[in-house]
Every structure is written in C-alpha cells, then in structure tokens.
Amino acid sequence: MEEKELVIIGGGPAGLSAAIEARKKGVDVLLLDENLRPGGQLFKQIHRFFGSREHMAGVRGFVIGERLLNEVKELGIDVWLNSVVYGLFKDNVIGVVKENKNIILKAKCIIVATGAIENPLSFHGWTLPGVMGAGACQTMININRVLPGKKVLMIGSGNVGLIVSYQLLQAGADVCGVIEIMPNIGGYLVHAAKIKRFGVPIYLSTTILEAEGKEEVEGAVICPVDNDFKPILRKRKEIDVDLICIAVGLTPLNELLYQAGCLFTYKPYLGGTVALHNADMETSVNGIYIAGDLSGIEEASTAMEEGKLAGLSVAERLNGKSYKGEKIDVLRRLNDFRIGTFGEKRRISKEEIIKEYYERVKD
Amino acid sequence: MKDYRIYQHPILGKIPERKKITIYFNGKKLTAYEGETIASVLYANGIRRLRKTEKFNEPRGIFCAIGRCTDCVMTVDGIPDVRTCITPVRDGMKVEFQKGLGKWKKKNW
Amino acid sequence: MKELKIDASFYLNKSGYPSEGRVKKGPVAVIECIEDIPCNPCEAICPFGAIKVGFPITNLPELDEERCTGCGRCITACPGLAIFVLNYNFSEKEASLSIPYELLPFPEKGDTGICLDRDGKYVCNGKVVRVIPPEKNHMTGVVTFSFPKKYYNIVRSLKIKNGKEKNNM
Numbered sequence: 258m259e260e261k262e263l264v265i266i267g268g269g270p271a272g273l274s275a276a277i278e279a280r281k282k283g284v285d286v287l288l289l290d291e292n293l294r295p296g297g298q299l300f301k302q303i304h305r306f307f308g309s310r311e312h313m314a315g316v317r318g319f320v321i322g323e324r325l326l327n328e329v330k331e332l333g334i335d336v337w338l339n340s341v342v343y344g345l346f347k348d349n350v351i352g353v354v355k356e357n358k359n360i361i362l363k364a365k366c367i368i369v370a371t372g373a374i375e376n377p378l379s380f381h382g383w384t385l386p387g388v389m390g391a392g393a394c395q396t397m398i399n400i401n402r403v404l405p406g407k408k409v410l411m412i413g414s415g416n417v418g419l420i421v422s423y424q425l426l427q428a429g430a431d432v433c434g435v436i437e438i439m440p441n442i443g444g445y446l447v448h449a450a451k452i453k454r455f456g457v458p459i460y461l462s463t464t465i466l467e468a469e470g471k472e473e474v475e476g477a478v479i480c481p482v483d484n485d486f487k488p489i490l491r492k493r494k495e496i497d498v499d500l501i502c503i504a505v506g507l508t509p510l511n512e513l514l515y516q517a518g519c520l521f522t523y524k525p526y527l528g529g530t531v532a533l534h535n536a537d538m539e540t541s542v543n544g545i546y547i548a549g550d551l552s553g554i555e556e557a558s559t560a561m562e563e564g565k566l567a568g569l570s571v572a573e574r575l576n577g578k579s580y581k582g583e584k585i586d587v588l589r590r591l592n593d594f595r596i597g598t599f600g601e602k603r604r605i606s607k608e609e610i611i612k613e614y615y616e617r618v619k620d
Numbered sequence: 621m622k623d624y625r626i627y628q629h630p631i632l633g634k635i636p637e638r639k640k641i642t643i644y645f646n647g648k649k650l651t652a653y654e655g656e657t658i659a660s661v662l663y664a665n666g667i668r669r670l671r672k673t674e675k676f677n678e679p680r681g682i683f684c685a686i687g688r689c690t691d692c693v694m695t696v697d698g699i700p701d702v703r704t705c706i707t708p709v710r711d712g713m714k715v716e717f718q719k720g721l722g723k724w725k726k727k728n729w
Numbered sequence: 730m731k732e733l734k735i736d737a738s739f740y741l742n743k744s745g746y747p748s749e750g751r752v753k754k755g756p757v758a759v760i761e762c763i764e765d766i767p768c769n770p771c772e773a774i775c776p777f778g779a780i781k782v783g784f785p786i787t788n789l790p791e792l793d794e795e796r797c798t799g800c801g802r803c804i805t806a807c808p809g810l811a812i813f814v815l816n817y818n819f820s821e822k823e824a825s826l827s828i829p830y831e832l833l834p835f836p837e838k839g840d841t842g843i844c845l846d847r848d849g850k851y852v853c854n855g856k857v858v859r860v861i862p863p864e865k866n867h868m869t870g871v872v873t874f875s876f877p878k879k880y881y882n883i884v885r886s887l888k889i890k891n892g893k894e895k896n897n898m
Contacts, residue, residue: 291687292706298686303631305808307768307868309786315770317631317867351720373723386668386681401660402635404624405668412735427630427832442733445807446764450735453887455832456849459733472679473668481730481775494730495695510688597765597787630833631868 258361261287263571264351266342266513267370269297270557271326271549271564273459275368278568280332284575287362288334289353291341292542295329296322297372297549298392303397303427304420312558313588319399345369345513351550362511366544366571369514370564373507373528373550378412381467383503387474391504398428406500410477411435412465418504419448425502426455428575433498436463436479438486445599464488465501474499509551517542526602527553533614537570538563541618546571553610555594556604564589622666641711658704658715659685659692669706670694674720693720698725735847737882739763744791746785747781747815752881756799759886760790762809774806804829807867814873815881823875825858826884830872836860836889844876845886852884853877 263279265272268290276288288295303317313321329336337355344352351362371493374389380387387406389397391413397405409430411422414437422432432452440462442449449459462482469476480493508528511521517531520541531553538546548567549560566587569580627635638653643661652661659682662670669679671691683691687706696702697714700722704715740746745760758779760771765787772790773783774781779796782788801814810829819825830836836857844855855876863870874887 305867307766309767309769310773313774315808315867350835375684377683383677384680386670386679389681389685391684395684396685397660397663397682398626399632401657401663401685402626402629403660403664404626405663426628429833433701445809446735446739447762447766447811449733450761450847450860451810453733453735453848454845455888457774458730458846458849461731461733463730473681479730483677492730574746592787594767596767596785599765600767600787628833630831630835630863 258315258363259349261285261362261364262366262401263287263368264289264362265368265370266335266345266351267297267340267551268292268295268336269370269372269549269560270299270322270325271372271551271560271567272297272368272370273329274333274561274564275370275548275568275571276334276564277328277519278565280334282569282572282576282580283576284572286334286335287341287364288329289342290336290338290396293338295336295338296326299325301392301395302557303399303424305511307453308558309507309593311592318420318557321561323462325561335517342513345517345545360381364544365414365575366546368538368546368548368564368567369551370547370549370560370567370570371510371513371551373554374507375503376506376508378465378503378505381382382470382474385468385470385474387470387499388468388470388501388503390411391417391502392507394419394500394502395424398424398430404428404430406474408433408478408498409500410465410496410498411482411502411504414442414444414449414459415445415504415506416448417507418502419452420562421504422452422457423448423503426457430500430567432457433496434479435459436465437461438464438482441586466493468501469495474501477501507550507554507556510536511551514540514545514547514551517545520617522610524553524606524610526606526607527555531610533612533617535618536611538567539570541614553603553607559591559594561580562594565592582620623664624666625664625708641709641715641717643709643711643717646717652709654709656709658696658707658709660696660711661709662704662715671717671722672719677719693722695722695725700724732848737847741882744789747792747797748796751794752815752817755818756801756805757794757797758792758799758801758803758812759815760792760803760807760811761788761813762807762811765789766809768808770806770808771803771812774802776800776802785888801827801871803870804871812868813885817878817881819858819875820896822878824878824881825873825875827859827871827873827882830870831863831868834889835863836872836887840889842874842887842889843887844874844880844884846883847885849886852880854883855887857887857889
C-alpha cells in the first residue's frame with residue numbers, strides 16, 4: 258500500500274486549485290482524475306466569466322483552465338490521469354484503477370472534488386438518441402467539435418440552458434426554442450437577452466410532453482401549463498427538432514462520500530443532498546475534505562476558491578502552521594460571489610451546512 | 621456521408637489538425653482523427669444510435685457525454701461495456717452495437 | 730405560448746442608460762444590465778471613469794454620461810454582452826449602433842442586413858459601417874451598423890442578408 262500525504266480526487270477547477278495551494282505550502286500532492294486530461298468542466302466554458310478582476314472576470318473558462326494546468330505543471334504536481342477511484346475506505350484508504358491496474362493508496366488527508374452530474378428529466382421518448390444533457394451537448398460542441406443535432410429544443414432556462422443555447426448558435430445550430438416550466442426564467446436576464454436578440458424564443462410556463470421519433474429524435478411536443486403545472490393539452494404544439502437538451506440542474510456526485518460514511522444534509526439551493534462540512538471544508542469523516550460543486554452547486558469561480566480553502570486547511574494540518582491570513586482572503590472572495598439575488602440563497606445554505614456540522618459532528 | 625464536425629468556430633477557431641485514421645463501425649469503414657472519442661466519431665458521421673437495450677431492443681445514445689451515465693457503452697475490439705464518450709479512437713479499432721450488457725468476444729488477459 | 734419579451738422599458742430609467750439629451754449629443758455607451766450579479770469589468774475597463782459599480786460589486790453600473798465619450802472599450806469587456814455604443818448622429822437620417830458580435834460568419838463593412846429588436850423581431854434594414862475583428866478583443870468582435878434614427882431605442886441586433894451562408898461545417 259502506497260502512503261501519500263494528500264490525495265486529491267478529481268482534477269477540475271476545485272481539485273486543481275487545491276493541489277496548487279497545498280503544493281505551494283510544501284505538501285506532497287497526488288492528484289487523481291479519471292479522464293485523459295484534467296480540467297473538469299472548465300474547458301467547455303467558452304464564455305467570459307462574471308465577477309471582479311480578482312475573479313478573472315471577462316476571461317473565458319478554457320483560458321482559466323489552461324492557466325491552472327500550467328501552474329500544476331510548473332509546480333511539478335504528481336498527476337495520475339485515466340485513474341478511476343472506485344473506493345474510499347476506512348482510515349483514508351483509497352482504491353484506484355489506473356490503466357487497468359488496481360492500486361491501493363493510503364493518505365493522511367484526502368480532498369474529494371468529484372463535481373456533479375446533470376439531472377435527468379423523464380418524459381415520453383426521453384431515452385431516444387438525440388436527447389441528452391445540456392452539459393453533454395456543450396461537451397460535444399466545444400470539446401469534441403461535433404454538433405449532435407441541427408435543430409434544438411432546450412429544456413430549462415437556468416444559466417446552463419441559456420448559455421448552452423447561445424453556444425449552440427455559435428456552433429452553427431438552430432435553436433428553435435427554450436422552454437421553462439416556471440413563469441420566469443431561472444438564469445440571468447443578460448444571458449436570455451443574448452439569445453433573444455438572435456431570434457431564439459423563450460417559452461415560459463411550458464413543458465415537454467414527448468420526444469418524437471422512431472429510432473432517434475425527429476420532433477417534440479411542447480405544451481403550456483396552468484398554475485398547478487398541469488399541461489393544457491389543447492394548446493400543445495409540435496415542433497421540428499432533432500436534438501433535445503435537458504438543463505434542469507446538477508446534483509453533487511456523492512458516491513465516494515457515501516462509501517466513506519460522511520454525514521449529509523439537504524439543501525435545495527445547492528443541488529440537493531450535500532455532505533456536511535466545517536469552515537475548513539472538512540467533512541464529518543476525519544481527514545476527508547471536499548470542494549467545488551461536490552460541496553454545493555455553484556460556479557467555477559467558487560469551486561476554485563473552495564479548492565484553495567481546502568488546500569490551505571490541509572496544509573495547515575499537515576505542516577502544523579496557520580495560514581489564517583490567506584484563508585481569510587479566500588473567504589472574502591467567496592463571499593463576494595455569494596451576494597445579490599442569485600448568490601444570497603447559496604450563502605445562507607452554506608452557513609447552515611457549517612452550523613449543522615458543528616451541531617451533529619462530535620470531535 | 622454527413623459530416624457534423626464543426627470546422628470553424630467563432631471562439632475556438634479552426635478545428636485542430638490531426639492525423640486521419642480509420643475505425644470500423646459494425647464492419648463499416650469510418651474516417652476518424654487521432655484524439656477523437658469513439659462517440660464523437662460516430663456522431664460526426666450522423667450515427668447517434670449506439671446500442672440496444674436487453675429487454676425491449678430500444679436504441680440508446682449518449683446522455684451525459686462525460687463518462688458518468690454509461691448510456692453510450694458499446695463493444696470495442698471484442699470488449700463490451702466500453703464508455704465510448706470518453707474512450708479515444710485507435711487506428712483499426714472495431715466498434716460494434718451491443719445488446720444489453722453485451723458479450724465478451726475475447727479475454728483481456 | 731407565453732413568451733419572455735424584452736423591450737426598452739426594462740432599461741430606460743436605470744442607471745446604465747443615457748438620457749435622451751445625452752443620446753442626441755453624440756456617441757455614448759448604453760448599458761442594459763439591471764440584475765444584481767457580482768460583476769464589474771465594465772468599471773475596470775473604462776479609461777474615462779465613466780462607469781461606476783463600486784462595492785459591493787452587485788451594484789448596478791452607473792453611467793456618467795458627461796465623462797463617456799462613446800469610445801466603445803466597454804463593449805467587449807462585458808461578459809454579459811450587455812453594453813452597446815449608440816451614435817444618434819451617425820448621419821442626417823441615420824443612427825448607428827456598435828454591438829458585440831461572436832458568431833460566424835463575421836460581418837464585413839458594407840454588408841447589408843436586417844435590424845432586429847431585443848426579441849429578435851424585424852424592425853428595419855441596416856448596413857455595416859465598421860467592424861473590429863474578434864481577434865482584437867479575445868474573440869469578441871464589434872460590429873457597427875446604421876439604420877433609421879427613430880429606432881435608436883429598439884434596434885439591438887443585426888442579421889446579415891447578403892453574401893455568405895453559415896460556414897461552420
């Protein structure tokens with residue numbers, strides 16, 4: 258069994274930031290990622306990020322991704338790609354399959370940053386080829402440079418739905434419409450304005466009844482709903498599409514944490530079931546930390562800051578030093594993001610998680 | 621043959637130059653480029669049906685595209701249940717439909 | 730079907746919108762940003778200090794119309810693509826609008842097209858009078874096009890009609 262100081266599971270923005278921060282403090286870091294290339298979902302974010310200069314506002318997601326990868330390389334951080342962590346066992350033991358070989362590791366500290374998965378939405382015909390997650394479509398067009406369809410229906414008007422609709426226009430597709438079951442859009446008005454300006458309609462209080470097609474998507478039936486969200490069937494409309502994207506939220510990928518016996522809570526504004534963690538990002542299991550979308554669905558910018566926080570907390574613990582000043586800076590930047598109509602609810606949920614941690618977790 | 625690749629992109633620019641290789645889908649020759657994933661090559665060629673379900677023979681394609689949901693699995697060079705959305709192509713690779721969980725066509729040891 | 734509709738009334742009396750008097754004086758920025766998103770690159774980029782966000786950065790951007798020269802640097806700085814530059818006095822009969830543009834084909838000077846409102850509906854015809862290629866500003870281009878003056882609060886987009894088809898494939 259190989260013994261490591263810090264093992265980070267997941268090389269997205271949170272994992273990369275945690276690795277960089279911990280390495281800078283002299284911690285021996287091993288970063289594991291199951292993909293051929295780290296970066297998580299960063300490389301498909303071809304739009305400019307919001308925020309302040311410190312948050313790298315105005316910079317495109319993939320540019321930020323490249324900067325993080327360069328820093329990881331310069332710091333000489335040990336990275337295992339093509340490595341699937343299948344088990345998180347007692348006493349911080351990790352089971353990983355690296356290129357068909359089983360390896361057992363033991364770590365003093367572990368940061369789990371496995372991100373999230375898109376939520377499904379079931380409707381008649383949803384299993385047909387041509388129905389996929391909006392993030393999946395984004396991966397196809399921006400990473401793989403392939404259009405999975407030409408005429409698109411987008412389900413969901415949160416930021417993912419609106420942004421991917423715009424990116425579909427950039428990729429040369431025809432977005433026939435965005436449908437939203439609520440009476441208002443879920444994402445930013447500026448994202449909606451960007452696509453409306455080019456003729457993409459956004460239908461409110463509308464749902465999908467069916468994806469049509471024999472072997473693949475050939476059309477869809479959409480339908481307005483009443484105040485109780487019941488479809489008003491006589492007003493249903495058939496539309497000609499070959500691609501249906503589902504953008505109805507993300508859920509943290511908690512599997513490894515379930516295995517490890519972490520305690521959980523439920524926070525609807527953060528994506529549902531999330532693990533309890535304290536102000537240092539440590540879960541209820543000693544030595545296991547979390548960061549990024551796994552600890553609550555937010556954004557790439559918050560994922561990076563949480564990664565830094567976890568990395569610094571682990572470094573404090575392993576080095577027996579205090580990095581309070583830097584942690585305060587990170588917390589300040591995190592709070593800058595959790596304000597306003599969109600951010601406030603997340604800030605409150607995060608505070609509740611920390612409070613619940615201290616109530617339920619005995620030292 | 622249809623080509624759904626995005627050759628020019630307003631942000632990403634021109635599609636990168638890559639070595640052209642050949643893969644086989646159910647025996648049919650397809651053009652692929654080094655570095656592409658199996659599912660990308662199939663979708664680029666307009667092929668979106670990747671497998672059939674065990675009980676009702678229903679077609680399935682990609683759903684999450686990041687290797688998490690396993691809707692995209694196919695039998696590759698005799699090995700079933702390979703996640704085609706994250707597995708890169710190799711020259712001469714044989715990719716086939718599978719029904720349900722597929723069958724091992726050869727040993728992998 | 731119930732649709733989201735966006736029009737000038739959303740923005741007209743907010744702090745990022747110039748007054749009618751200022752619009753009629755010459756080129757000026759028009760900021761259509763009305764939600765409290767934490768964001769301030771517009772404030773950071775303006776060389777004349779004409780855009781103020783301050784702290785917290787969820788504040789709506791305030792346009793100082795006296796300081797604003799209509800230089801247009803803010804157009805490509807805004808991640809939301811929500812800033813335009815309006816030149817009411819482009820010519821005797823026409824106004825011009827400079828918009829951020831991130832699609833292919835990228836328009837060229839002289840291209841004609843149809844001007845669309847915020848809902849993507851046809852308003853009038855227009856002509857491209859100037860472009861800044863996307864490479865100059867991290868792949869966000871700027872397209873300036875002219876159209877009849879009276880539509881200055883309505884027109885916000887352009888669809889090129891002559892020349893190239895979508896050439897992504």
